[in-house]
Amino acid sequence: MGAAVIGAGYWGPNLARNLRGSADWELMAVCDLDRERATRVAESVGGAPVVTDVEEVLADPLIDAVAIATPARTHHGLVTRALEAGKHVLVEKPLAADRAAGVAMVELARERGLVLMTDHTYCYTPAVLRIRDLIAEGALGDILYVDSTRINLGLVQPDVDVLWDLAPHDLAILDFVLPGGLSAATVSASGADPLGAGRACVGYLALPLANGAMAHVQVNWLSPTKIRRMVIGGTRRTLVWDDLNPAQRLSIFDRGVDVALAGDADHAARVSYRLGDTWSPALPEQEALANVMTEFASAIRSGRPARTDGDSGLRVLSVLEAASRSLAAQGAPAPIATTVPTLIGGAA
Amino acid sequence: MGAAVIGAGYWGPNLARNLRGSADWELMAVCDLDRERATRVAESVGGAPVVTDVEEVLADPLIDAVAIATPARTHHGLVTRALEAGKHVLVEKPLAADRAAGVAMVELARERGLVLMTDHTYCYTPAVLRIRDLIAEGALGDILYVDSTRINLGLVQPDVDVLWDLAPHDLAILDFVLPGGLSAATVSASGADPLGAGRACVGYLALPLANGAMAHVQVNWLSPTKIRRMVIGGTRRTLVWDDLNPAQRLSIFDRGVDVALAGDADHAARVSYRLGDTWSPALPEQEALANVMTEFASAIRSGRPARTDGDSGLRVLSVLEAASRSLAAQGAPAPIATTVPTLIGGAA
Amino acid sequence: MGAAVIGAGYWGPNLARNLRGSADWELMAVCDLDRERATRVAESVGGAPVVTDVEEVLADPLIDAVAIATPARTHHGLVTRALEAGKHVLVEKPLAADRAAGVAMVELARERGLVLMTDHTYCYTPAVLRIRDLIAEGALGDILYVDSTRINLGLVQPDVDVLWDLAPHDLAILDFVLPGGLSAATVSASGADPLGAGRACVGYLALPLANGAMAHVQVNWLSPTKIRRMVIGGTRRTLVWDDLNPAQRLSIFDRGVDVALAGDADHAARVSYRLGDTWSPALPEQEALANVMTEFASAIRSGRPARTDGDSGLRVLSVLEAASRSLAAQGAPAPIATTVPTLIGGAA
Amino acid sequence: MGAAVIGAGYWGPNLARNLRGSADWELMAVCDLDRERATRVAESVGGAPVVTDVEEVLADPLIDAVAIATPARTHHGLVTRALEAGKHVLVEKPLAADRAAGVAMVELARERGLVLMTDHTYCYTPAVLRIRDLIAEGALGDILYVDSTRINLGLVQPDVDVLWDLAPHDLAILDFVLPGGLSAATVSASGADPLGAGRACVGYLALPLANGAMAHVQVNWLSPTKIRRMVIGGTRRTLVWDDLNPAQRLSIFDRGVDVALAGDADHAARVSYRLGDTWSPALPEQEALANVMTEFASAIRSGRPARTDGDSGLRVLSVLEAASRSLAAQGAPAPIATTVPTLIGGAA
Missing domain, CATH: 3.30.360.10 (Dihydrodipicolinate Reductase; domain 2)
Incomplete structure (x- = not known):
């Protein structure tokens, strides 16, 4: 299967290296708005096509999946676009900047029957x-x-x-x-x-x-x-x-x-x-990230949720949001929102 | 100065040994309702008078101070009796079984001008x-x-x-x-x-x-x-x-x-x-307990509160009581009662 | 079986305490030239007969065995006397001050059919x-x-x-x-x-x-x-x-x-x-020394060598003597004397 | 100053990387009999001229020094050639396969007034x-x-x-x-x-x-x-x-x-x-190797022996040779040969 890395910052080189090193994947592109950064990452793994426009990646029929390592605030937009373009998605943690965005992403992936995996590398x-x-x-x-x-x-x-x-x-x-x-x-x-x-x-x-x-x-x-x-x-x-x-x-x-x-x-x-x-x-x-790539490929092939799927990313987000409310209340217990898609879809 | 140990259970032998070993103190008696236990403790430090009636200890004019190592629920009664008898008191932690009792003990010691020290050995x-x-x-x-x-x-x-x-x-x-x-x-x-x-x-x-x-x-x-x-x-x-x-x-x-x-x-x-x-x-x-005995004697001699006086025991009690309330409220913050005697007396 | 401790210095109190605490042994005497030291040891274990003349111990038919904790240079003489008096012997390490003395002690024990055990407590x-x-x-x-x-x-x-x-x-x-x-x-x-x-x-x-x-x-x-x-x-x-x-x-x-x-x-x-x-x-x-006392008794009862018998003490001595020769020769290898009694007697 | 790396095996890439990263050095060539290995090393540091014939390196007037990371048995020949060609030399440990070869190398460097440094990285x-x-x-x-x-x-x-x-x-x-x-x-x-x-x-x-x-x-x-x-x-x-x-x-x-x-x-x-x-x-x-490169350059510039010069490599070799003799004699002490060049030249 073909994969592209979107985002050539801190974590992007690791994703590119492990996709390149994986028997399951072919690294089809490294994409970043900053061509120079993308080129550095591509060269560090022995060369790969460099792209600056994410639409180019999403339009490529040889690319089955994208691995997104951009800032958290961009996850919602990018993941939504990728899922709408029919790509499976591996996204860095946190799944999204807030829980509502995360819920929408998980629901969309479920509707489209695509794998949405959170990169909980640990x-x-x-x-x-x-x-x-x-x-x-x-x-x-x-x-x-x-x-x-x-x-x-x-x-x-x-x-x-x-x-x-x-x-x-x-x-x-x-x-x-x-x-x-x-x-x-x-x-x-x-x-x-x-x-x-x-x-x-x-x-x-x-x-x-x-x-x-x-x-x-x-x-x-x-x-x-x-x-x-x-x-x-x-x-x-x-x-x-x-x-x-x-x-x-x-x-x-x-x-x-x-x-x-x-x-x-x-x-x-x-x-x-x-x-x-x-x-x-x-x-x-x-290397944990090599195992991530294997799991991502395996989930796609067998049509099952990844071990750390979007729901798991959402559960983490839900706790963090509740923790912020409890922190503001000096430790008073805050309820943790239930992961709606799981309850409705019952798929996880 | 003369001292008696009241309570010959787990901690009593340590108190007796350190009073015996101290240059500041003369061990005048080991007191326990159970004569056999008291005798064992007395013998373990090379012999000392054994007493089963605490009133005998309190009536002895050669005894300036008592070190109390009995169960927490008995502290209030025993410390009160000892202070009323004019004895300085070293008492095991916790100061008392509840904060109200502790407040009364601290106030009584202050009124009588006696040292009330909590044995915070650590x-x-x-x-x-x-x-x-x-x-x-x-x-x-x-x-x-x-x-x-x-x-x-x-x-x-x-x-x-x-x-x-x-x-x-x-x-x-x-x-x-x-x-x-x-x-x-x-x-x-x-x-x-x-x-x-x-x-x-x-x-x-x-x-x-x-x-x-x-x-x-x-x-x-x-x-x-x-x-x-x-x-x-x-x-x-x-x-x-x-x-x-x-x-x-x-x-x-x-x-x-x-x-x-x-x-x-x-x-x-x-x-x-x-x-x-x-x-x-x-x-x-x-040995920490040797330092305790020195501090107890020094506080009495110089008429100052001990470093770990009744107020410190009371502050610990106050936190524990508040903690129990917070625990019952699943972490909601509970106010810690202020140590009244300190506020009124201003002596600590 | 009855046992006496000979030597009330650093290690003697431990021997006395473990003999007293053992189901196999009855502590019959604490022996030291210095009556005061012997008395202190006897009292520390709750009382025992105090003896200053070792001959008195050796002449006592109720004493089956002696535990010797005196300086190494006295081991040869005391152990020899005890074995000649028909007593089983537990002796502190090192077995003797030199190998020749050790050999004589081991041979004597073997001749008399008595247990000679080295207290290799570890x-x-x-x-x-x-x-x-x-x-x-x-x-x-x-x-x-x-x-x-x-x-x-x-x-x-x-x-x-x-x-x-x-x-x-x-x-x-x-x-x-x-x-x-x-x-x-x-x-x-x-x-x-x-x-x-x-x-x-x-x-x-x-x-x-x-x-x-x-x-x-x-x-x-x-x-x-x-x-x-x-x-x-x-x-x-x-x-x-x-x-x-x-x-x-x-x-x-x-x-x-x-x-x-x-x-x-x-x-x-x-x-x-x-x-x-x-x-x-x-x-x-x-406590290791409790196990020592059990092994000592068990070896005597079953007429077998103790796990750490005189031969083991002798093997340690032999290495130490050879080591001293090698040390003098700046590391040149020194032969370790063979434990003669073992070779002759074939008993270990 | 210009430097070449000779030997593109295990350690060569580290030498190349640290020469490239050093302000004191310009990496002029990576030399190995195996062109493919040399090319890999050159590429790993962002590109450098690749050479397969060491004579080409030694003939290059822009190359002031060579860093040799070849097997120990080749050190004597390569270092000798390099010194004769007027190059300063940094050589991997051990300095040589035997002490006699090491002595010759040290003497030659001294005669030519060139720096011979052993890469004792630690x-x-x-x-x-x-x-x-x-x-x-x-x-x-x-x-x-x-x-x-x-x-x-x-x-x-x-x-x-x-x-x-x-x-x-x-x-x-x-x-x-x-x-x-x-x-x-x-x-x-x-x-x-x-x-x-x-x-x-x-x-x-x-x-x-x-x-x-x-x-x-x-x-x-x-x-x-x-x-x-x-x-x-x-x-x-x-x-x-x-x-x-x-x-x-x-x-x-x-x-x-x-x-x-x-x-x-x-x-x-x-x-x-x-x-x-x-x-x-x-x-x-x-990184220790960065410090090595700085010291190598500094020794050349100031005409002084490097901190870990050929003599230090020779002292290590001398101990190892003596140790092998002692090992064969089961620990008997073996004399360590004195570093002749130091005694004669008095320069270290």
Whole structure:
């Protein structure tokens, strides 16, 4: 299948390189308003046609799909045009600048029977793919809590706060690995802007999950130490993903708390501990974006939604919008809008 | 000065041993309703008079002070009796089972001119004493955020949730090291009871501080990995206290974000980074409880409030009570009651 | 069975406490020339008869065994007397101050049919017991190399160098866990005395093992960082024991190098890598010295040598003496004396 | 100045890229017998003339210097030709396949007044440059010991053992940072070939330094854990360089042992400990090879030897040759040949 990259900025070269390197795809064009940038990207992958007018791409019958890496505010327009032109679409996160636009894009893709995939790259890393499998096969049991920490000395963004900048990664991963996806009904958000930067530089999200479980996300632009860690506690085992420890990225602890079924009042007596082994699976060395390209092609060929389809992008957007409302209300829980297309279409 | 220990349970032996080992104190009695327990404690410190009736202790004119290590629900009654008998009091945390009782105890001590000290032992560790000094001398600059994590595989307590069980440590430390003490006006609390234990086993507190800063506390009874870490980010430097890393307990990072004073809109441009050295001060080996005994004696002698006086115990209680209300409201911010005696008496 | 502790110095209290706490033993006496020291030890375990004349202990028919914790130079005399009096003996490491004395002690015990056990306490830690089992059951395959590191800021001893002070631990452990015990024929030792302390403060031992394998030991009194780590590389798996990491003391890496059987010259082509999982077994919490007491009793009852018998103490001594000769020869390999009694008696 | 790269294999692209990126150099040619390989390298840096005949390079008057990245056995011939053609030379490590060839190359460069620089890249990393400065300014005091560990799961090389493969890095660094360079008179080497690979896969070097100090190097191809760590103990402070810990690559411990001057026999009493702070300097982010190119140009311009000149390459070769002799003698110390040119010319 033929594909074009639209947008030759920060992420475009990675998309072009992985399309070029994929057995599923032929890179047909690199498109950017700035011909020089597009040319640089095309040359960096050994040469490819350069286009400055996106209409040219959309009109090309040999191009089956486009990979869009332009600013978020342009996603709605570009994705709509591409879908109307009959192209399958892979789009960078966030799916759109606001939820309403995202809903329209998802609905359009469904109407046209085209694949709309959100590039939640992290979900295709060997670590996250393995976490998803481990949870799906019951290795962790029922999920009790998730704690995700993503902190670093990071640029204070001019247009978005730290929740919109960093938490999409955590939310997309949660949506990918949790059995029912990211199904929280409300979110409580806290944040701080201690530098007077005009937006939160430190943020926390609490997402009550089903059956009393909870997911918590901590993001921070002001931390001199860099942490990217997710802990997923289950009734059977607990998993720790430490993305900055290449020697032991995943650890599965066969330790936990057992609660007896007896309904008596003395809860301490009902609880016992299990101190078992720790296990750290070997992970293959794979570039996540190569897996993205394979999944994109596979979804198109089999006419199924991609693993990280437009709906998943929409669920992330819905949480972010609710988090902003909760942040404004100092942590009061805000309801998360339900992904309408999913309810109506029932297709996801 | 003469002192008696009241309560020969879990903590009593430590109090007795440190009173015995202190140059400031003479251990005059170990008191417990259970004579056998009291005897065991007395023998473990090389012998001391054993008493089963607390009135005997309170009537003894050679006893200047009592150290109370009984269950929280008994604190109000015992402390009140001791203060009325003219004894200075060191009492285990929490100060009382509820805030109203705590207020009454603090007021009574103030009326009688006696020292009422809360045994916030952590505050007297070499690490926390050093943190207090570093902040006081401006080494960190203005505080931007505090992140405290205290997680472990812990017993599900029969009477209190994880916030009341573990967060008092973090709150007492914050009250001790922050320039103005624990002065938050509201708290947002989130928690989860995924085991159906009848109380939160996972909890989070967000405390907005002055000038846009925020303190956050994370506690968890269900974590197979044990973490006791506090990060204090400041405008000049950031401190990390990793209490489980004896080789490098404190690290001070001379790294951070500088925000220019210009009022323009492009905030990213206003921010710059400082990548400096890291420094880890050597800490003396001291038992915290020995420092507690010294402080207790010193406060009595000089007629000043102890560093962790009844008011500090009360501020911790006030946050916990507000946290319980916020937890019930799914994170909606709850106002923290002001410590009345401080406002009226103005003595702290 | 009745037992007495001889020597109430640094280690004596631990022996007394574990004999007292053992179901196999009755603590009959604490013996020291210094009555006050002996009394302190006896009281610390809740009381026991105090004796100052060792002959009194040896003459007591209710005392079946003695645990000796006196300076090394006194071991030969005391152990000989005890064995001649028909007592089983547990003796602190090193077995004796020199190999010849050790040989005589081992031979005497064998003649008398008594148990002579060396207190190689480390061998009875849960970690080392597990390592021994893992190797015995073939989990590591054939041993390829062992790297043991034991470094710290340590006291420069007045009478022994760093090899004699610290390496006995490593050598005793190697003797305990390696399938054929510590069977090296030679040792090469290097060392340095950069402070002019009169003896090596930094030392290295290289011990060629069977089949081309090698054990290496690194000890150092001058290191500001403390490391106690042993790596045991095998054809199937590699084990890392990090004694200072309680959260993950043992790690078994299912990674390694496979060498094909083909005899061609291009060795690089014959070698392939296996990147498998890492596994960290849970270890029980046990005091090693309690296990020592159980083993001592069990060996006596069943009339078998203790796991760490006199021969093992002798093998450690033999390596140390050879190491001193190699050190004097700047690393030239020195032959390790064979344990004569084993060869003659064939009993170990 | 104009430069050509000779050899378009593994390292050639890095040389080409850094010459191209340097303000000091103009990349005039990429030379390889294999035109295709040379072309690939030239294209990867944005285009450069491609040459297959090295004579063409040497005849070009616009080329002042050559950077040679060909197999070690070809160094002697190529470097000799280049020097005879009047070119300055940067050559990959090892300087030559044997010491005699290295001596001839160094002498020739000296005769012709040309710069012969060994590409000991590690020496130009920010960490090693800082270590050199710290030692030079006395921050560590006198050096007591050096422990260097470089272990990994590595390819068993077909032509060299693990000492020749990995230890050159450690030796080059030692030569660079130690005040008098790598001045050991003898070396003791131990090694093992437990896989029957035909050469040592595990190796140890002990190098007695001046004043009783010692350097020790541990290398291993069979380790499932990767360690690259150097500890440099000094009378004032001890430095730990952990190259795999980007968050704290260098740590300087202000802890150590003080030995009093008194000449009495009781050495334990003469020794005291200093427990001070730990300090971790921030290091700039620099590519080491860019620093190499700057140093190469600077040495040529100022007519001085490069920091890692031919003599340093020769000292490394001398140790390796002696180590091979010691290895064959099971650790017996082997004398290290003195670098003749230095003695005669006195220029280094």
